[in-house]
Amino acid sequence: MKKFWKKGGSFLLPFLLVIAAYIMCQIMISGKTMSRSLQGQLIPICAYIVMALSLNLVVGISGELSLGHAGFMSVGAFTGAVVSGLMLKGWGVEDTLLRLICAIIAGGCMAGIVGVLIGIPVLRLRGDYLAIVTLAFGEIIRNILNCVYISVENGRLFFGFNNPGLPGTILLNGPQGAVKVAKIATFEVGFVLVLFTLFVILNLVHSRSGRAIMAIRDNRIAAETTGIPVTKYKMMAFVTSAALAGMAGALFGLNFSTFAASKFKFDTSINILVFVVLGGIGNMTGSIIAATALTILPEVLRAFSTYRMLVYAIVLIAVMLLTNNRQVKSFIGVVKEKVRLLFNKTPHQPKGKEAEGK
Amino acid sequence: MIPFLTNLVNGISLGSVYAIIALGYSMVYGVAKMLNFAHGDVIMVAAYVSFTATQYWGVPPLVSVLMSMVVCTLLGITIEGLAYKPLRQAGSLAVLITAIGVSYLLQNLALLIWGANPKVFTSVVDFGGIRLFGGELVISDEIIVTIISGIAVMLLLTWFTGKTKMGRAMRAVSEDKGAAQLMGINVNFTISLTFAIGSFLAAIAGVLLCSSYNTLMPTTGSMPGIKAFTAAVFGGIGSIPGAMLGGLLLGLIEVFGGSYVSTELADALVFAVLIIILLLKPAGLLGKNVQEKV
Numbered sequence: 001m002k003k004f005w006k007k008g009g010s011f012l013l014p015f016l017l018v019i020a021a022y023i024m025c026q027i028m029i030s031g032k033t034m035s036r037s038l039q040g041q042l043i044p045i046c047a048y049i050v051m052a053l054s055l056n057l058v059v060g061i062s063g064e065l066s067l068g069h070a071g072f073m074s075v076g077a078f079t080g081a082v083v084s085g086l087m088l089k090g091w092g093v094e095d096t097l098l099r100l101i102c103a104i105i106a107g108g109c110m111a112g113i114v115g116v117l118i119g120i121p122v123l124r125l126r127g128d129y130l131a132i133v134t135l136a137f138g139e140i141i142r143n144i145l146n147c148v149y150i151s152v153e154n155g156r157l158f159f160g161f162n163n164p165g166l167p168g169t170i171l172l173n174g175p176q177g178a179v180k181v182a183k184i185a186t187f188e189v190g191f192v193l194v195l196f197t198l199f200v201i202l203n204l205v206h207s208r209s210g211r212a213i214m215a216i217r218d219n220r221i222a223a224e225t226t227g228i229p230v231t232k233y234k235m236m237a238f239v240t241s242a243a244l245a246g247m248a249g250a251l252f253g254l255n256f257s258t259f260a261a262s263k264f265k266f267d268t269s270i271n272i273l274v275f276v277v278l279g280g281i282g283n284m285t286g287s288i289i290a291a292t293a294l295t296i297l298p299e300v301l302r303a304f305s306t307y308r309m310l311v312y313a314i315v316l317i318a319v320m321l322l323t324n325n326r327q328v329k330s331f332i333g334v335v336k337e338k339v340r341l342l343f344n345k346t347p348h349q350p351k352g353k354e355a356e357g358k
Numbered sequence: 359m360i361p362f363l364t365n366l367v368n369g370i371s372l373g374s375v376y377a378i379i380a381l382g383y384s385m386v387y388g389v390a391k392m393l394n395f396a397h398g399d400v401i402m403v404a405a406y407v408s409f410t411a412t413q414y415w416g417v418p419p420l421v422s423v424l425m426s427m428v429v430c431t432l433l434g435i436t437i438e439g440l441a442y443k444p445l446r447q448a449g450s451l452a453v454l455i456t457a458i459g460v461s462y463l464l465q466n467l468a469l470l471i472w473g474a475n476p477k478v479f480t481s482v483v484d485f486g487g488i489r490l491f492g493g494e495l496v497i498s499d500e501i502i503v504t505i506i507s508g509i510a511v512m513l514l515l516t517w518f519t520g521k522t523k524m525g526r527a528m529r530a531v532s533e534d535k536g537a538a539q540l541m542g543i544n545v546n547f548t549i550s551l552t553f554a555i556g557s558f559l560a561a562i563a564g565v566l567l568c569s570s571y572n573t574l575m576p577t578t579g580s581m582p583g584i585k586a587f588t589a590a591v592f593g594g595i596g597s598i599p600g601a602m603l604g605g606l607l608l609g610l611i612e613v614f615g616g617s618y619v620s621t622e623l624a625d626a627l628v629f630a631v632l633i634i635i636l637l638l639k640p641a642g643l644l645g646k647n648v649q650e651k652v
Contacts, residue, residue, distance in 0.1 A: 065451065121637050128393060132591045133636055135584070136629035143626035175622075266584065270458055277455045310466040316459035317441055324448040 011206065014198050014285045021292075022191045037299055043255045045295045046190030047073075050197045050248035052275035052291040053284055054241040057201050059273070060282030061210065062237035063217030064123075065131040068138025069272050072242045074145055074264035075114050076107030076249025081178035082150055082157070083107070084254060085171040088182060090155035096184040103184075104193065104250045111246020114141070115239040123234045138269055145261040146175050177260030178253060185255040193251055194288075197244050201284060204240060213237050278319060360494045365613050371501040371570065373609025374508030378563040379586030380593070380601040381515060382556030388532035388596035389552040392450065395457040396437060398583015399464035400557050404430045404564030405574050406472055409479050419482035427561040434557025438550055461580070468576040476575045479568040500570045507562060512602050519598060528552055532596060585612075585625075588632050594645025603643060607631075 025042060028034040051073060058066045080103035087093040087102060118137050125133055149160040153168025160166050173179045204210045212233045215223040224230050253259055275294055279286030297315075301308035322328050379401060386394045404426040411422035441460050445453045487498040519525035530538040531548045539545050567582060568574050585608060593604025611631055616624035635643065 059451070065454075121633060125636060125640055128387075128595070129591065129636055129640060131393070132588065133633055136588065136632050139584075140626045140629050143623055143629075147620070147622050266580075274455060274458065277451055281451065306470060309462060310470065313459050313462035313466055317456055317463065320448075320452050320456040320459065321441070321444050324445055324452050 011202055014202070014288060015195065017285060017288060018191070018194055018198065025187070037302075038296070041295060041299060042187045043185050043190050044252060045292055046187065046194050047248040047252035047255075048272065048275065048291045048295050049194050049288050050251070051245055051272045052279065052287040053194075053197050053201055054244035054248070055272050056276045056279075056282065056284060056287045057204070057237055057241045057244075059276050061201075061205055061217065062213050062234060062241075064234070064238070065128070066134040066238075066241075067131050067266070067269050067273065068134035068136070068141075069241075069245055070264040070266070070268035071138035071141035072111040072115060072245035073249035073252065073268070074141060074261055075111045076104075076246030077253030077259065077264070078145055078148075078172060078178060078249075078261075079110040079246070080104060080107040080250025080253050081181045081259075082171050084182060084184065085169070085180075086152050086155075086157060089169050089171075090152045090157075096182070097186075097189070099182075100184045100186070100189055100251075100254060103254060104189070104247045107250030107253075108243045108247040111249065112239050112243035114246075115242025116235070118242075119235050119238045123231060123238060135266065135269075138264075138266060142261045142264060145172075145177075148172050149174050175260065177258060177263070179258045181254060181257055181259070183255060183257055185251050190251055193247060197247075198284065200240065200244065204237075209233060209236055274316065278316075360491065361617070363495050365617055366610070367495075367497055367501055369610035369613035370606060371504045371609070372613055373606035374504045375563050375567050375570070375605075376582065376586045376589045376608050377508055377602045377605025378511050378559050378566070379582060380589040380605045381511065381598060382559040382563075383583075383587050384590040384593075384595055384597065384601040385515075385528070385552050386556045387590065389528060389549050390442065392442065392453045393457065393587070394556070395454070395583070396460040396464060397556065397560060398579035398581075398586070399461050399468075400430050400433060400560040400579070401564035401567065401582060402468060402574075402576060402579030403433060403464060404561035405479060405568040405578065406468055406477075408482065408565050409477055409568075409574055410472075412480065412482075419480075419484075423482055423561075423565050426565060427558055430557045430561035430564075431554045434553040434560075435550055437557075438553040442553075443546070443549075465576045465580070472576070474576065476573045479572050479574045481569040481572070482565055483569060498570075500566070504566045504570065507566060508602075508605075511559060511562065512598070515598055524548075524551065585628065588629065591642055592632055592635060594642030597642070597644045597646075600642055600644035 025034070029039065051069065055066065055069045058064055058069075083106040084099045084103040087099045093099055118134075122130060122133050122137065147161050149166055149170070150172040151158045151160075151166035151168045151170045158166045158168065170179060205214075212223070212228045213236065215226075215228060216230050216233055220230060249264075271294075272291075275291040276287055278294065279288070279290030298308050298312060301311055379397070383394065383397055386392070386397070407426035407429045408419075408422040411417040411425050412419055417425065437460055441456050442453060445456060481500055483499045483503045485499050487496060487502065489496055517525075519529055527538070527543045527548050528551070530541065530543055531545055535545055538548075563582075563586075564579065568578070586605065589604035589608040590601045591604070592608060593600030593602070595601075608628055612624050612628050615627035619627060639645070
């Protein structure tokens, strides 16, 4: 905790940002100035922020490209729906908040377990091979969830594959996905989940383990020679990320009355990766802003209806081309320097590669 | 016996399509070191071009195939020049996201031009097919053409990369870009050429795929694209015989898995086999295992 306060600005900024945004949302809701469609987006936004943050842990901090993050989200969502259904129909727990929290925790645990199972084979591979295998696992999870039937009767769960003839109330109905889900997710819990995720990730990043993870990212062989157990730390980042994604999934799923596994396709994984890359790889504040902005953007563009995805695609390409353009990059550098001088009056010390050259 | 043979023929046919797509994927990956997620959507564009030419303009099927080849080759060069060339020096993630952007762009353009409703694609070949074993085993004309095209593409590419100057330049660039440049190879031109060839192959694959399956939507190309990419990794990405082998195996696993295990789990099975193979042979079936140097 001591380090938590010592790090100051860079550590606290994302927290302050999230809290400020939350207060603003609450003011807008109570003042009735927020449109209904945007209000409906609040919980998905929270879920996507958590997804983006957790993927950033793998892509940015651990340096592995994962293309199957939506798979963990779906595991969390389906587990959450089953747990919530079991508690209501099987055990008669009426309290929605308790059910929601249990569902989120169960979703996180389940996704974490799946993360361990997947991580063991996946983390042995490198680079693009790792990416394609995570993609494959995402698809496998979706395919399997499409064939699972679960029902609840007398407080017991019944499982089945390709067999809809189960007793009691059906919770998961094969290709139709989770049915008759109680919509119990709330924006408040979503907000707390975002804060929790930030706390977990930032604490991990600034801990001894986090530094080990980043050392492996920067140079695996060098890290290995200094005695860092590579697999252990990679696994730590991967499983933490999977568990957080599962929690986000549970929150996301319990916001709908029914949802199918097709909601968590390859496209979803890619969208989350887009949040991470546009927000800045390894930059948590950036992930939060990108996830929020890019979830709202298609809603704002609804007026253009047919053109909105086209605009989205063009924006995506343009941003990638511009941020990697040398002239634009140097221009941004100049602006940053000006801003710095305005506040600090001390010129920026060149560091990293520039300094090495001198 | 007959169902088995039918599955075998269907599997080889589907596998040939995957193999043709995978060859494009693999070559582009080898030269540009990027995962071109827009490759699957070029397939879709090819099918739409052929569809429009035959249905609306009354062009004969074979000419429409030529048209879609030309359009896709130009499309491939354009995409490479506008979207990927400026990112030569950028990180691999930036290129990946740009490729995804291009993929969305193509899908949504197709959505605007041709609408969301699935179109019925009429087969471009029509000579009746063959009946064997007293008519019990029917091999359709699409299947015959697909398999022959697969073999032809494979032979042509092997000849091209092995014997021609351009092909050898391509291999040199995929081996070491810097050294190739020092040897006087025009790297930028070679990369553009690779994209052109890849897109040309995608056009063939698109027309063949839609001739066999008949439905055409803006998202038609994405799943075959992903699977072909899997096939390329399967066989060892960057290797031409590997892509061919990977594609064939993938098609066979998908068809046999679908009929003997479960239709819903056929895709899961394909990906599971991929994972097992990568664990046993981390560079794919025919890929070269590069030793890591400190």
